[in-house]
Amino acid sequence: MTLRRYHAPVWDEPVIMATGAPGRRGQLFPLAPEGAALVPPALRRAAPPALPENAEPDVLRHYLRLSQQTMGMIGVSLFGTCTMKYNPRRGEQHAARPEIADLHPAQHPETMQGLLEAVHGLEQILCGLSGMDAFTFQAAGGADAAYTQACITRAYHAARGEAGQRTEIITSIQSHPCNPATAATAGFQVITLPLGPNGYPTLESLEAALSPRTAALMINNPDDMGVYNPEIDVWVRKVKAAGGLAFYDHANFNGVMSKIRARDLGFDACMFMLHKTFGVSKGAVGRRSVPMAARQSWRASCPGRAWLPTANGSILSMAMPQPPGCASSWAICSRCSKPMSGRGRWGPRAFRKRPTCRSS
Numbered sequence: 001m002t003l004r005r006y007h008a009p010v011w012d013e014p015v016i017m018a019t020g021a022p023g024r025r026g027q028l029f030p031l032a033p034e035g036a037a038l039v040p041p042a043l044r045r046a047a048p049p050a051l052p053e054n055a056e057p058d059v060l061r062h063y064l065r066l067s068q069q070t071m072g073m074i075g076v077s078l079f080g081t082c083t084m085k086y087n088p089r090r091g092e093q094h095a096a097r098p099e100i101a102d103l104h105p106a107q108h109p110e111t112m113q114g115l116l117e118a119v120h121g122l123e124q125i126l127c128g129l130s131g132m133d134a135f136t137f138q139a140a141g142g143a144d145a146a147y148t149q150a151c152i153t154r155a156y157h158a159a160r161g162e163a164g165q166r167t168e169i170i171t172s173i174q175s176h177p178c179n180p181a182t183a184a185t186a187g188f189q190v191i192t193l194p195l196g197p198n199g200y201p202t203l204e205s206l207e208a209a210l211s212p213r214t215a216a217l218m219i220n221n222p223d224d225m226g227v228y229n230p231e232i233d234v235w236v237r238k239v240k241a242a243g244g245l246a247f248y249d250h251a252n253f254n255g256v257m258s259k260i261r262a263r264d265l266g267f268d269a270c271m272f273m274l275h276k277t278f279g280v281s282k283g284a285v286g287r288r289s290v291p292m293a294a295r296q297s298w299r300a301s302c303p304g305r306a307w308l309p310t311a312n313g314s315i316l317s318m319a320m321p322q323p324p325g326c327a328s329s330w331a332i333c334s335r336c337s338k339p340m341s342g343r344g345r346w347g348p349r350a351f352r353k354r355p356t357c358r359s360s
């Protein structure tokens with residue numbers, strides 16, 4: 001069989017900044033009454049932004065061309081430092097179904113068992129991919145989950161009477177900025193390790209940073225430059241020997257899915273970005289959700305546990321304030337993650353030990 005040589009097209013035409021003409025328009029949205037007055041004077045623009053004025057078909061064509069230049073991936077996430085990924089359109093169709101789109105946040109759990117069952121299944125898939133025991137779906141984004149981790153760290157050490165002593169969180173210079181930022185916001189001193197000759201910090205620099213003041217390691221791996229630290233299991237062991245917790249920011253999980261699991265590396269917790277790995281487009285389908293996993297041993301410190309035990313054992317409900325605002329995200333993810341799990345191609349059957357996931 002001859003393999004076709006795929007390649008992305010290159011368009012020999014002016015970029016959008018060089019096209020258009022004054023007054024050319026697409027849709028004109030009505031201005032909000034007194035809209036400008038609502039913006040504080042210091043934040044108002046002195047002059048309009050230097051944007052090209054184009055007709056709607058030209059703008060559509062512009063984005064179509066961009067997608068063709070990224071191997072035809074319409075809906076590709078071009079956000080941040082996270083792993084780029086493709087969001088299948090059928091996910092959006094699935095989320096637009098009235099059973100999901102029409103759910104109301106104040107609805108009784110009894111009336112949305114289908115959604116809760118899907119999220120419960122998603123939790124089990126994520127447990128399989130991470131080796132963790134349970135997830136909370138409380139956080140609404142990656143930085144939110146990182147902040148949750150920092151707060152859990154505080155609660156964990158406070159419960160041991162070490163709150164005043166364990167004041168430092170260690171991260172690396174190529175970790176996502178939300179790791180040091182949320183650690184600092186939660187009141188910790190941040191130790192940022194510099195890079196070593198291999199593109200990630202040396203073990204010696206970690207050892208020098210560890211002390212009885214160490215509260216936790218918060219790190220992503222592969223890091224923001226896509227560099228994977230192959231010594232991460234040794235790092236985690238050292239942090240824990242020093243009495244700290246280890247948190248895995250899994251925003252770049254795409255690169256390591258089915259190759260490693262957070263728990264096997266010794267991490268206490270990890271977070272998965274549904275809007276990065278699991279087919280939800282970033283910021284496009286309503287409220288986001290970043291499930292964060294906990295190990296059984298310190299789950300008591302974890303707020304917003306997802307599942308409540310039920311009176312008759314058959315009804316699912318969630319112990320968190322935000323269901324089902326993320327219904328669309330969860331619905332897309334539960335659908336798109338199935339092929340990655342269990343008997344799926346990327347599933348944890350690649351691993352010898354498959355932990356069970358407890359649901360209450």
Ligand SMILES: Cc1ncc(COP(=O)(O)O)c(C=O)c1O
Pocket residue numbers: 079080081082083140141142143144175176178220249250251252
């Ligand atoms: C490694 C990493 N962690 C955390 C975040 C923060 O995620 P969010 O933008 O959902 O707050 C990002 C976002 O780009 C990321 O790449």
